[in-house]
Every structure is written in C-alpha cells, then in structure tokens.
Amino acid sequence: MVFAASPLHADTSSTAGGAIEIKNLAKRYGSVRAVDDVSLVVRPGEFLALLGPSGSGKTSILMSIAGFELPDSGSISIDGRDVTYLPANQRNLGMVFQKYTLFPHLSVRDNVAFGLKMRGVAKAERLRLAEQALATVRLEGYGDRMPAQLSGGQQQRVALARAIVYRPKVLLMDEPLSALDKNLREEMQLEIKRLQSQLGITVVFVTHDQGEALTMADRVAILSQGRIQQLDEPKALYERPRTRFVAGFIGETNFMPVEVQSLLPGGALVQLPGGANPTEVRAEGLVGNIVARGDAVGALRPEQITLADPDDPAALRAVVNGVIYGGSTVLCVAQLTDGTELRARLPDPSRVNVMAGDCVGLRWPVEALRVYGADAGAEVAAS
Known part of the structure; x- marks a missing residue:
C-alpha cells in the first residue's frame, strides 16, 4: 500500500530517506496505555526495528506514524513537518503489511501500478514506473502474471514493489515476513536490507522476531508495556543490555x-x-x-x-x-x-x-x- 503527498503524482527523483521524530507519544485504548510517553528519532536512511512481545506498543507506534491511529498526546514529524494528525494519504509513506493485500484479479504489473493510477499518473508513465519497481525487487518479466501464480516470497516482493513504486522517503513494514517459512524468510531479510541500502530509504520495521531485528536493523528499539526499554545497535543490545528485561528478551x-x-x-x-x-x-x-x-x-x-x-x-x-x-x-x-x-x-x-x-x-x-x-x-x- 502506498500513500502519496498532495499533489497526487509520483516522485521520480532519486530517493533520500526521511527523518522521523517522535516526541512524548501516548496512545490509550480504554484503561490500557498501549504507548506510554515514547520519544525517539529515526535518522534519514536508517533501518529501525521496533521489537517486543505482543502488546508492547510496537504496532501502535507504527500505525501512528502511518496515520491509521491518532495519538492521545505527543507529536510525530517527518523531515521537520508535523504529521501528527495529518491524513494517511498526505504523509508520502509506503507501507507493507503482514498480509500482502494484492488484488487477485489484477496482474502483477497492475497491482504495482494501482496506486499511481489512483493518483492520476498517465498510463505509459505508471507502467514504466511499475516495471522499474519490479526490476528493483528482482521480478523482471513477472508483470503479466497473476498473484495466484506466485510463491509467497514473490508475492511479498510485489507488495514491496507497490510500496516503493513512487519512491517514498519512508517505508513502514508491519511484520511482513511472518507468513513465510524459515528459509524464505531469511532470504527476504537479506533482500529487504539490500533494497533499503540501494534506495537509501528510511525503514521502520515491526517484528516480534529478535533474530530478524538483529539481522536487518541498524538500530533496534526494545519495547515493553508501551515503553522503550533500550534503543541501540544490535551488538550493544546483545552484549550490553541495560535492564534484566532486555537481557532476558534478547537471545x-x-x-x-x-x-x-x-x-x-x-x-x-x-x-x-x-x-x-x-x-x-x-x-x-x-x-x-x-x-x-x-x-x-x-x-x-x-x-x-x-x-x-x-x-x-x-x-x-x-x-x-x-x-x-x-x-x-x-x-x-x-x-x-x-x-x-x-x-x-x-x-x-x-x-x-x-x-x-x-x-x-x-x-x-x-x-x-x-x-x-x-x-x-x-x-x-x-x-
């Protein structure tokens, strides 16, 4: 899924990752504090993983960045622009969900180009951009196939191509590999990291798999009960955990x-x-x-x-x-x-x-x- 900023057109310039700053973010669901006064900065072009057990607040933070959840307090800015209460379709973000949400009746090429079509991009240009995005995820020649003809890993690549087709500055990923088997999951971890490095895009990646976070991320935020327990590089998290919770959770x-x-x-x-x-x-x-x-x-x-x-x-x-x-x-x-x-x-x-x-x-x-x-x-x- 893609969200483009107004005016609605594709950004064909080279991608440079956007900076994200979250200040004192809080989100409650009834009496439950899902996100409890979280502050963090994601650097331009950084791969940040949000890691924690179920109910730790990682997905609520991601959905707040995406604009699908509105916080009770605090602020979110992207490249210095306050987007806290901005609609999702005006945040210039790409997003990949746990379920690929591909249209089964559309070809791979049309799935990738769909967001561009809805944004009024001319047919020839959107098809060119779709083929370019498919090539980026190593699916050249797959444009005419239907989603049902693809493996799980190939469908995940199509979802990635759709999210990066207009070159957003920030890519959000919500446990995108959880449905894959172990070998394919490990292959896609390397593929996503390669893609992020190639594009220079900023990635915020939610996962409950610590091995996945340590393998892929530049830094990892460990969350529990809505709070960040430690935000650090993988090596520091493993070798120098700052709390017993982090020591017990990692490895x-x-x-x-x-x-x-x-x-x-x-x-x-x-x-x-x-x-x-x-x-x-x-x-x-x-x-x-x-x-x-x-x-x-x-x-x-x-x-x-x-x-x-x-x-x-x-x-x-x-x-x-x-x-x-x-x-x-x-x-x-x-x-x-x-x-x-x-x-x-x-x-x-x-x-x-x-x-x-x-x-x-x-x-x-x-x-x-x-x-x-x-x-x-x-x-x-x-x-």
Missing part, C-alpha cells in the same frame, strides 16, 4: 542470584551461588545501583560458558542434568549446588563428552558476567 540468558561482597575502583567482587571464592566483575558489567553486601542478579550468555574440572577453584561446581544435541552446538544443562540451573551452549559437539549425572565445573571470561542492581529491574522507562 538466551542465564540469571542467578549473587551477593555483592565489595566494591572496587574498577568494578566489584560478587559471590556466586556455590562458588568457593568471590568473582570479579568489571565496571562495565555492573548495571544500576550496586551496593556492597547487597543482593543482585547475575546474567550470563550460555555460549560464553565453558566446561572445566569440577575441582577447579575458579569454576562453579555443577551436576549435568541433560545434554541436548543441536547440530552445530550442544546445550548442556547443569545445576549448581544451590539448585540454580545454568545452560552452557558448547561449540563442536564432537568434543563434548559429558552426560547426565556428571560433575563439571563452569567457567567464563571475566567480562562475560553482568550484574544488575535492584533498580535495573525487569522494565524501565526510556531515558
């Missing part, structure tokens, strides 16, 4: 109770459950208000844990509860002496020779452990 994470023994100039010493000696945590691994002799929560990624001798004083002693083969990795589930269960995801399955009931030691690099204080809770408002 796999082990959580365990720890006690802060003392604070150091460059970090802290923490006592791990069942550990013989306190473990050093560097300053960059401390999140929130860390207090000496206070309780906190430790977080470890499974792939950062390695197996060691159970008598190693620098390792946590554990008993293996299960070993699960996963192709390129093996998941080893082990229980600490206090009952805490940790998962270690080990590479090279041919070298993993432990089984349920074995005693093992668990080790990791000093920089791998992150410790969250009481104020770095499950969810926080955006800073």
Whole structure:
C-alpha cells in the first residue's frame, strides 16, 4: 500500500530517506496505555526495528506514524513537518503489511501500478514506473502474471514493489515476513536490507522476531508495556543490555542470584551461588545501583560458558542434568549446588563428552558476567 503527498503524482527523483521524530507519544485504548510517553528519532536512511512481545506498543507506534491511529498526546514529524494528525494519504509513506493485500484479479504489473493510477499518473508513465519497481525487487518479466501464480516470497516482493513504486522517503513494514517459512524468510531479510541500502530509504520495521531485528536493523528499539526499554545497535543490545528485561528478551540468558561482597575502583567482587571464592566483575558489567553486601542478579550468555574440572577453584561446581544435541552446538544443562540451573551452549559437539549425572565445573571470561542492581529491574522507562 502506498500513500502519496498532495499533489497526487509520483516522485521520480532519486530517493533520500526521511527523518522521523517522535516526541512524548501516548496512545490509550480504554484503561490500557498501549504507548506510554515514547520519544525517539529515526535518522534519514536508517533501518529501525521496533521489537517486543505482543502488546508492547510496537504496532501502535507504527500505525501512528502511518496515520491509521491518532495519538492521545505527543507529536510525530517527518523531515521537520508535523504529521501528527495529518491524513494517511498526505504523509508520502509506503507501507507493507503482514498480509500482502494484492488484488487477485489484477496482474502483477497492475497491482504495482494501482496506486499511481489512483493518483492520476498517465498510463505509459505508471507502467514504466511499475516495471522499474519490479526490476528493483528482482521480478523482471513477472508483470503479466497473476498473484495466484506466485510463491509467497514473490508475492511479498510485489507488495514491496507497490510500496516503493513512487519512491517514498519512508517505508513502514508491519511484520511482513511472518507468513513465510524459515528459509524464505531469511532470504527476504537479506533482500529487504539490500533494497533499503540501494534506495537509501528510511525503514521502520515491526517484528516480534529478535533474530530478524538483529539481522536487518541498524538500530533496534526494545519495547515493553508501551515503553522503550533500550534503543541501540544490535551488538550493544546483545552484549550490553541495560535492564534484566532486555537481557532476558534478547537471545538466551542465564540469571542467578549473587551477593555483592565489595566494591572496587574498577568494578566489584560478587559471590556466586556455590562458588568457593568471590568473582570479579568489571565496571562495565555492573548495571544500576550496586551496593556492597547487597543482593543482585547475575546474567550470563550460555555460549560464553565453558566446561572445566569440577575441582577447579575458579569454576562453579555443577551436576549435568541433560545434554541436548543441536547440530552445530550442544546445550548442556547443569545445576549448581544451590539448585540454580545454568545452560552452557558448547561449540563442536564432537568434543563434548559429558552426560547426565556428571560433575563439571563452569567457567567464563571475566567480562562475560553482568550484574544488575535492584533498580535495573525487569522494565524501565526510556531515558
């Protein structure tokens, strides 16, 4: 679906992505605060993913940008132009929905050209632009086919071509790949990223799939209960989550109770459950208000844990509860002496020779452990 600004004609100039600025956006449905004081800036030509569980507010934000939802308060501007209450068809946006919404009785070419026809573009020009858009999404020669003759991935490409045919500055995408199988989904992730880079268009992409967001986006906004928990580049989100919610939502994470023994100039010493000696945590691994002799929560990624001798004083002693083969990795589930269960995801399955009931030691690099204080809770408002 496409929305063009007045006057209604196609913009045949080269695309330059538009900047989006959202200030203090709020949207309620009855007593539910779907969007709760959200502010963010999307840079020109940036690919931003809105990621979160169901009900987190990501789709409400996207629909507010598109003009399908009107906020209760706050503002939205595109390239400095306030569009908060502007009708959708005057925002110069392209949009791709979860369902492709292709007209089954129209050819692929006519589906792509339909928005241009409704905007009064001459037939020869709209057909030229439609063929150009099909070529951009690598569907040259498919213009005469009907939607029913296409695969799911090809239909998605047609929907993309229809959204970019007049070269909007902003492309909005609402879980557009959720109906595709895994292999085709991964192929389309790369295709959409290639297309965005080629056109220089700004993309706001809603998804509940964290792998999809980390693969495609320049930055990702993690949402929960209508608020942004963290807005960052994928690497920073994965390696330096600012709250326990983000740490638990992105990738796999082990959580365990720890006690802060003392604070150091460059970090802290923490006592791990069942550990013989306190473990050093560097300053960059401390999140929130860390207090000496206070309780906190430790977080470890499974792939950062390695197996060691159970008598190693620098390792946590554990008993293996299960070993699960996963192709390129093996998941080893082990229980600490206090009952805490940790998962270690080990590479090279041919070298993993432990089984349920074995005693093992668990080790990791000093920089791998992150410790969250009481104020770095499950969810926080955006800073």
